[in-house]
Amino acid sequence: MLELDVALERGAFLIEARFASGAPIVALFGRSGSGKTSVVEAIAGLVRPRRGRIVVAGRALFDSAAGIDLPPEARRVGYVFQDALLFPHMSVRANLAYGEGLTPARDRFIEARRVVSLLGLESLMERRPATLSGGEKQRVAIGRALMASPRLLLMDEPLASLDAPRKAEILQYVELLRDELRLPIVYVSHAIEEVTRLADHLVILSEGRVLAEGSVAAVLAREEIVPLAGRFEAGAVLETRVSGHDEAFGLTRLAFAGGELLVANVDALVGEPVRARIRARDVALALEVPRQASFQNVLEGVVDAVGREFGGIVDVDVRLGAGERLVARVTRASAARLGLAPGVRVYALVKAIAIDRRSVGFA
Amino acid sequence: MPTADELRVVALSLKVACWGVGASLPLAIATAFVLARKRFPGKTLFDAVVHLPLVLPPVVVGFALLVLFGRQGPLGRLLEPLGLVFSFRWTGAALAAAIMGFPLMVRAIRLAIDAVDTRLESAARTLGAARARVFFTITLPLAWPGVVTGALLAFARALGEFGATITFVSNIPGETQTLPLAIYTFTQVPGGDEQALRLSVLSVLLSLAALALSERLTRRAGGARDA
Numbered sequence: 001m002l003e004l005d006v007a008l009e010r011g012a013f014l015i016e017a018r019f020a021s022g023a024p025i026v027a028l029f030g031r032s033g034s035g036k037t038s039v040v041e042a043i044a045g046l047v048r049p050r051r052g053r054i055v056v057a058g059r060a061l062f063d064s065a066a067g068i069d070l071p072p073e074a075r076r077v078g079y080v081f082q083d084a085l086l087f088p089h090m091s092v093r094a095n096l097a098y099g100e101g102l103t104p105a106r107d108r109f110i111e112a113r114r115v116v117s118l119l120g121l122e123s124l125m126e127r128r129p130a131t132l133s134g135g136e137k138q139r140v141a142i143g144r145a146l147m148a149s150p151r152l153l154l155m156d157e158p159l160a161s162l163d164a165p166r167k168a169e170i171l172q173y174v175e176l177l178r179d180e181l182r183l184p185i186v187y188v189s190h191a192i193e194e195v196t197r198l199a200d201h202l203v204i205l206s207e208g209r210v211l212a213e214g215s216v217a218a219v220l221a222r223e224e225i226v227p228l229a230g231r232f233e234a235g236a237v238l239e240t241r242v243s244g245h246d247e248a249f250g251l252t253r254l255a256f257a258g259g260e261l262l263v264a265n266v267d268a269l270v271g272e273p274v275r276a277r278i279r280a281r282d283v284a285l286a287l288e289v290p291r292q293a294s295f296q297n298v299l300e301g302v303v304d305a306v307g308r309e310f311g312g313i314v315d316v317d318v319r320l321g322a323g324e325r326l327v328a329r330v331t332r333a334s335a336a337r338l339g340l341a342p343g344v345r346v347y348a349l350v351k352a353i354a355i356d357r358r359s360v361g362f363a
Numbered sequence: 364m365p366t367a368d369e370l371r372v373v374a375l376s377l378k379v380a381c382w383g384v385g386a387s388l389p390l391a392i393a394t395a396f397v398l399a400r401k402r403f404p405g406k407t408l409f410d411a412v413v414h415l416p417l418v419l420p421p422v423v424v425g426f427a428l429l430v431l432f433g434r435q436g437p438l439g440r441l442l443e444p445l446g447l448v449f450s451f452r453w454t455g456a457a458l459a460a461a462i463m464g465f466p467l468m469v470r471a472i473r474l475a476i477d478a479v480d481t482r483l484e485s486a487a488r489t490l491g492a493a494r495a496r497v498f499f500t501i502t503l504p505l506a507w508p509g510v511v512t513g514a515l516l517a518f519a520r521a522l523g524e525f526g527a528t529i530t531f532v533s534n535i536p537g538e539t540q541t542l543p544l545a546i547y548t549f550t551q552v553p554g555g556d557e558q559a560l561r562l563s564v565l566s567v568l569l570s571l572a573a574l575a576l577s578e579r580l581t582r583r584a585g586g587a588r589d590a
Binding site: 044045046071072073075076077078079081085087088089098099102103144145148 | 480482483485486487488489490491492493496500501504505
């Protein structure tokens with residue numbers, strides 16, 4: 001459980017952030033300069049908030065009212081930096097051992113051997129950081145943080161300096177940490193694909209304020225955060241399970257309470273949970289089931305709200321059978337022609353190919 | 364081959380230089396760290412005082428030492444009961460050498476500490492290391508080539524120190540007569556040129572040896588980092 005309520009100053013910039021979550025992975029999302037890094041630095045104790053409270057697993061790390069301000073070395077909060085920051089004068093082995101030796105034996109929850117095999121570091125142990133690739137450095141940095149047996153792991157844009165294949169690789173390791181070690185993680189990112197794939201609880205920061213927080217599906221369905229959150233497109237997230245594969249056509253069926261989606265083949269076993277993000281611009285609306293159309297997915301629902309208009313375009317919120325939400329982007333002209341208003345029964349048409357593979361992750 | 368007298372002069376010079384550098388090195392590292400990492404009122408003045416021996420005529424430094432650390436000087440009287448006597452002793456020559464070399468040492472070490480990424484220190488702290496441990500395991504090892512360079516510069520300065528030494532502790536054979544003072548003495552007597560030349564050659568050899576040693580130490584530290 002992480003509880004945070006802080007006000008901190010970075011130069012003339014004031015950051016006021018407040019959120020609480022017991023989720024396995026909390027994502028802090030926002031464009032650069034939104035105050036994400038300052039918030040995690042405050043959790044680690046690297047910057048001192050002007051006032052506020054930070055509590056991790058029931059232990060106050062900072063509480064201005066009670067006069068508590070633990071130094072970073074007493075917080076037991078691991079920190080994985082964007083650029084790894086391995087100690088250049090030590091071997092990988094010595095980097096990994098650095099924090100382990102400083103952790104009392106009774107507080108250690110993971111052995112060196114396990115960290116090494118979990119992150120695949122066996123062949124790197126005697127190397128120097130300067131000889132490692134970006135992805136290898138980041139794996140060692142994660143391992144180094146784990147060896148200090150932290151109660152919370154902060155990851156500040158750990159993928160930002162990596163190429164796409166390395167990103168995918170490290171993402172898998174992050175999921176492994178969450179599932180194997182049950183280590184709570186605060187994950188900072190400005191990339192929506194990483195956030196939809198990993199996060200359970202999403203906090204959106206903009207100009208030093210929390211703009212929205214909550215479950216990924218709920219937060220991403222709110223279209224008013226779209227222009228503020230930067231590189232991010234309006235859309236909805238559905239939590240689904242693989243219900244079957246259609247080998248002949250290379251399709252995967254994803255079931256959720258309110259219906260079923262057909263998507264291009266997803267590499268997952270039947271029964272595995274999958275999170276699908278559906279962009280608003282890939283959803284069209286109709287008043288009756290279209291016949292002889294190329295749309296693979298037709299979902300029945302009710303218009304919940306006709307959202308903000310920008311230019312000739314409007315985003316329409318649709319509530320599906322079991323309460324899931326979709327966002328459809330239609331022209332104002334179509335909205336008027338179809339008489340779209342709250343309560344109107346509609347069919348949401350989703351292209352099978354509209355589901356972005358990269359954002360289909362294990363929920 | 365050098366004579367026994369010449370060897371005695373060389374040994375005295377080495378003793379003075381080693382003690383001068385060795386005893387002031389920890390203080391130089393501390394000063395460099397404070398100048399590189401801390402902000403406090405009066406820092407500019409402190410910086411200037413540290414660098415003073417670099418810009419003052421050595422004779423002025425020697426005279427100041429004589430006034431402060433002489434038998435009747437305020438610091439000299441304070442330290443005498445503790446068994447620390449500087450005036451007209453080799454210890455005084457070491458003190459003069461230390462003060463003349465101090466700014467060179469501080470400058471080199473400060474530059475090296477400035478070049479250490481403070482975020483590496485932050486990373487070490489999140490791993491459970493308190494400030495002192497971070498300094499000895501991260502900052503100092505990474506600044507090591509600068510420490511070696513600074514120590515060598517100060518050592519070379521100590522071997523060549525003349526003005527402050529002769530003003531403070533005079534030119535006493537076997538006690539304060541280091542290489543430069545001995546060379547100077549030989550140039551002042553008729554027919555002493557040959558001996559002055561022999562000592563000069565020894566002085567050059569000594570400096571070259573110190574340079575070679577520091578190259579080795581720096582390369583070892585640098586090599587450890589890039590290997």
